[in-house]
Amino acid sequence: METITTRRTVRQYSERAIEQELLNELLSNAARTQTMGNLQLYSVVVTRSAEGKAALAPAHFNQPMVQSAPVVLTICADFRRTTAWAECRKGTPGYDNLLSFMNAATDALLYTQTFCNLAEEAGLGLCFLGTTIYQPQAIIEALHLPQLVFPVATLTVGWPAEEPPLSERLPLESFVHEECYHDPTPSDIDRFYKEKEALPVNREFVRINNKETLAQVFTDIRYTKRDNEALSQGLLEALQHQGFLK
């Protein structure tokens, strides 16, 4: 898995198709990931058709990868199949609640990341779309997701047609805590973010956004309080709609 140290998000893909056999092998091997009670509380919707991609695109703010990638995968937290199983077998399922959503979302995200590790090792390029939980209701409708199924991750997948620069990461000490959590002091913050803030690419990012600091680009433009609060409301309503907050 040496590819992990050189991986980058890939948003441009070649014309080459992804063979069904390869995709199935990756999807199948990823399922070796640990899962709660071995219940596999996830499902994957594979979108290859142009119409399917066009239907998903608006939910992802029309980011071009959704329509240009050969394959789009929507990975869902799924208690529907397990509930259907229980109903067919005289069980009394009780998974219409927040804990069960989080259990299934956990299963789905762990599965997603093993798929990413395997796919990147096989030479594929991926983009993880964080927009999946921004407008979940639109995805639910596009993919006909029933009750107790909720989209938590989207991957656009293809053979890479670009090799963007490696993005920076914070030093280990900024996110690893020994024995208990150590709340960062202002001088810790200076030390953790110094290199990141000094990078030419990030200084340019601040400049073109007309901001004074890099942090402001994130808090005041990209991920604002107002947007987060509005999207939280939509997320809550979609969770209710899918039956996870009974």
Next chain:
Amino acid sequence: METITTRRTVRQYSERAIEQELLNELLSNAARTQTMGNLQLYSVVVTRSAEGKAALAPAHFNQPMVQSAPVVLTICADFRRTTAWAECRKGTPGYDNLLSFMNAATDALLYTQTFCNLAEEAGLGLCFLGTTIYQPQAIIEALHLPQLVFPVATLTVGWPAEEPPLSERLPLESFVHEECYHDPTPSDIDRFYKEKEALPVNREFVRINNKETLAQVFTDIRYTKRDNEALSQGLLEALQHQGFLK
């Protein structure tokens, strides 16, 4: 990453310690995983001390791995560090909401799974403790987690001292859907679960639990509606307490 096809959850560990250097390399390489806006919305609390493990054990229903593993990792959704950064840089952070919790939990879980894949490839054995979100408040207190930090995964890690049998998985067609979700019919359910239900280990599991079907062991004993609803309430209160539902 061939280890993925032969991995199993490991709950018994040898006396051999995990070298700090190896652990740091794995924790550092796992951070190459994609992350929202490159913000790395996670933190890892490393517990090596006997006292630290003893403090965590009750939150995990005293499962013996917590105290017998050389290392316990608690991976947290973390908007605290990013918020502290913004506060030091004239930003206006707004991450005290459900969407931000899910964004950070997603980052944390993807990071967790790359760590698992790397650690297993290095020969380590792991157990993922789903109990992390069952009594989060107890973990929050044991690890002194501040506002906007929430535990989402726990791993017990060590050199394997057992090789349990490989656990079964459902067939690919049960969790992969082409173009849109296909709600399983009772005959689909029969086909998907036939092999699983026929396995001697699962038949024995039904017998010792005095149940008629395998599904009933899960719905009526292991993951009951009553427990799920009570734990959902605790999860909601802990999310409020950590400031994610303002």
